[in-house]
Amino acid sequence: MMLVSFLQRAIMQGIPLLYGSTGEIVTEKSGNLNLGIPGIMYVGGIGGVIGAFLYEQHTDSLNPVLAVLIPLFCSMLGSFLMGLIYSFLTVTLRANQNVTGLALTTFGVGIGNFFGGSLAKLAGSDIPSINLTKTSKYFRTSFSGAKDLGWFGQIFLSHSFLAYAAILIAIITSFVLSHTRVGLQLRAVGENPATADAAGIRVGRYKYFATCIGSVIAGLGGLYYVMDYANGVWSNDGFGDRGWLAIALVIFAVWRPNISIFGSILFGGLYIVHMYIQNLDVSGQELFKMLPYVVTILFLIVISMRRKKEAQPPAHLGLPYFREER
Amino acid sequence: MPADAKQARTAKEPLFHIAKRDHIAWWKAWLIRVSAIVLALVFSGIISYLLTKENPLSIYATMFDGAFGTERRIWNLSQSLAMLLCVSVAVTPAFKMRFWNIGAEGQVLVGGLATAACMILIGDKLPSWLLLLVMVIASIAAGALWAVIPAFFRANWQTNETLFTLMMNYIAIQLVSFFVYKWSVPKGSGQVGLINRSTKVGWLPKIGDQEYLLNILIVLAITLIMFIYLKYSKHGYEISVVGESENTARYIGIPVKKVIIRTMLISGAVCGIAGFLLVSGTDHTISRDTAGGRGFTAIMVSWLAKFNPIFMVLTSFLLVFLDKGASQVSTKFGLNKSFSDIITGIIIFFIIGCEFFIQYRVQFREKEGKTK
Secondary structure, three states: OHHHHHHHHHHHHHHHHHHHHHHHHHHHHOOOOOOOHHHHHHHHHHHHHHHHHHHHHHOOOOOHHHHHHHHHHHHHHHHHHHHHHHHHHHHHOOOOHHHHHHHHHHHHHHHHHHHHHHHHHHOOOOOOOOEOHHHHHHHOOEOHHHHHHHHHHHHHHOOEHHHHHHHHHHHHHHHHHHHOHHHHHHHHHHHOHHHHHHOOOOHHHHHHHHHHHHHHHHHHHHHHHHHHHOOOEOOOOOOOOHHHHHHHHHHHOOOOHHHHHHHHHHHHHHHHHHHHOOOOOHHHHHHHOOHHHHHHHHHHHHHHHHOOHHHOOOOOOOOOOOHHHO | OOHHHHHHHHOOOOOEEEEEOOOOOHHHHHHHHHHHHHHHHHHHHHHHHHHHOOOHHHHHHHHHHHHHOOHHHHHHHHHHHHHHHHHHHHHHHHHHOOOOOOOHHHHHHHHHHHHHHHHHHOOOOOOHHHHHHHHHHHHHHHHHHHHHHHHHHHHHHOOOHHHHHHHHHHHHHHHHHHHHHHHOOOOOOOOOOOOOOOOOOOOOOOEOOEOOHHHHHHHHHHHHHHHHHHHHOHHHHHHHHHHHOHHHHHHOOOOHHHHHHHHHHHHHHHHHHHHHHHHHHHHOOOOOOOOOOHHHHHHHHHHHOOOOHHHHHHHHHHHHHHHHHHHHHHHHOOOOOOHHHHHHHHHHHHHHHHHHHHHEEEEEOOOOOOOO
16 A cells, blocks of 8 residues: 555656656757756746736636636746746857856746745735645546546546646657657757758757747646645745756656656655655655665766767757857 | 849848857947846846835845945855855866866865864864864865766766766755754754854864954965966866867867866865865854855856956855845845845846847848948
């Protein structure tokens, strides 16, 4: 029984990572190493919180469809704008990707914590903390027959729609990247933008689209975290280092969203495994929390030593491309 | 008339095109930078106004007050400036080599951890001067070790250093967490508290009655040495050649692997010293927040200063000023303290955006007929 609850919780931990890594994979395939993902995920989360908060303040009887759609829209809008800032600075203004990304993370985490801490005050309400359990209930609606199906139901069918959406998005992304013309052209932009440009592919446009779509996907991870995992209760810095873990997962998944699905469950499991080990004191737990990062580093070393072509980062990852400077 | 020529004549010339500048007068470059900062300040003033409905001028006044209001605040500002400057100077040689060391956070932390370990474990066994010496050496060794692991793999197998150093941060954070719980006072509280509170063994001595003066002087010395090292030494030259092109470096006989590892050793060592200064000279304790995000902020400081340690005094001042000023604004107007992160983010966006106008020229389409 413990294994069942462990797996169920591992999946719940893994879903935000899966969103984050799928988003980052789409972005990285275009050659943009977006280190702003942690910030974007915070903005995605707080965007949903702001939307839900305003809607709950506005009306007493929530319409289930609107209660889901409004936060969803606000979350996507927030992370889309973050992606737009990143693309505008790195593609149009040709700024350094790492610096822009880190600034975006500072900015995004700041926005998340700022509005998380001051939203109630700014909206002129006297609620001490933001508690969106009503909205969260709609987000957490799951398959009603799950309980009757024993362990299978608990592990696989007890999740909410955002969790299944994450898996679906990962599968679709994988398919688009490897089986369609758009995916092929996107990969060409990430591997060798000069050649892609010569072949008539609009490099800048691809980078913009990939980064913004990637941001929106990643932002949904933040939304899932607040609305499902945290029951609609925003706590500052509650999201923690999951954004960086999502970037680690990209490496582990060798830039393939479908591998990322299993990777995210594995990482989710590694993230909480310390709670399931008997007689482990607090300091020991802290050591166990290292595991996902250690695994990523070992993996990074192995893929760089083996030099297998399919397992490498996009060749032009993190490098700028300007037509005139070839 | 050939078809393509016809098409070329009818094709519309774009509204503007971008050309790289060969050269820009230094005053023009600074004019662009300063106007970007002013624009950013105006923009953040508007945002602050929308959030607080206060007079923007009084917001700026509050920021100033938060940074320079009292003598104590000025000392705190200088101390924070020195610490950020130290980490920024530390990451610079690696960046100049185009080695994206975003693991400074972890390198500072393990340096601090080594310092704290000496203070706790052998604090009462050594005379105080020897203890301080051991602490410095231990922190340098720890920081350098943390930096050289990714460098080794990068030099030999081209392992992606950005991602590697990033992951090393979190291993360092968990390692510190582990020891913090081991050493916590009282047991199980998860906090170390002031180490050697009564004996002050292993605390960096004060100069006169200024607690932070020694820290600041040490950092200034490091900054100056790094400036000279990068600008006038053979090593500094090798670093910039490797940064420009590894192939060129190899061609003219620079041992690239050796340069990468050596430079990262230096980078990590200085980060270790920053950790030492934070634990022994500032906080007298250790926690997972000891580095406090400086490892990441330092990257922006170093990049904004164009990798010049002397300019870094200015850029780290700007960031520390914003941080202190915006925290004062948030305290005074009852906003969340993360307000300063938002302001910092905005200012950095403006500054990195303005570099484009320094490096490139935007030429608008000339009027019809003029081109003929």
